[in-house]
Amino acid sequence: MRKDIIKVKLLRDIKTDALMIYIRSVLEEIVSKIDKNEYSINLGYKEFNDEIRNNVLFLLAKLQQNVLNANELKNIIIIEQNKRSNTRLLPDDEALILYFNTLVKEIETILNDGQPWIPEQVIFALLSEWVIEENKSTYFYPFLNEIDYLKLLNYYEQIAKEEIETDIKSNVLKMYNIASRMIQKLKNCKYKINRRKSKQRVKK
Secondary structure, eight states: OOGGGOOOOOHHHHHHHHHHHHHHHHHHHHHHHHHTTSOOOOOSOHHHHHHHHHHHHHHHHHHHHHOOOHHHHHHHHHHHHHHSTTOOOOHHHHHHHHHHHHHHHHHHHHTTTOOOOOHHHHHHHHHIIIIIISOOOOTTOGGGGGSOHHHHHHHHHHHHHHOOOHHHHHHHHHHHHHHHHHHHHHHHOOOOTTOSOOOOOOOO
């Protein structure tokens, strides 16, 4: 078989998988709440709102075609564990759950008191850092290159500059900090293949 058509996933690719699963899960929650009129994307400009919403829907549709969400990941892991008598997960599965749980734990730590956040801004900031600043491969997710993250994030920055209320400005800045902390945690997370733990749980 030709080497140039073999798709081999390294641990850094699995980190991207974990990030995509997390992002899909958040986007599904956003869209569900929008459909129920429980949440709205409102930056004060219709063109901003429309472009952000269109990109949210585009990204969600692509991710639903390519990755699991958190619940699906959990169910598949349970099935795989039941298939094996020793209930030990495969290394790639263990690494994926470790990375995913790292992301969830970090944002739960940051927002542990129920602080308000702007989830779609965090999503675009996460992708901007991972794809552009960290220059991570999009080989398995080429559609990520079709989104202009800097343009979308600039909408939030523009609103922050125009707003008199300091709370809005600080909240926009805080979203960048949340994304940066999550990316740093993901980057620094190490998976050891010979880890003794035989079971991993997916955080919801």
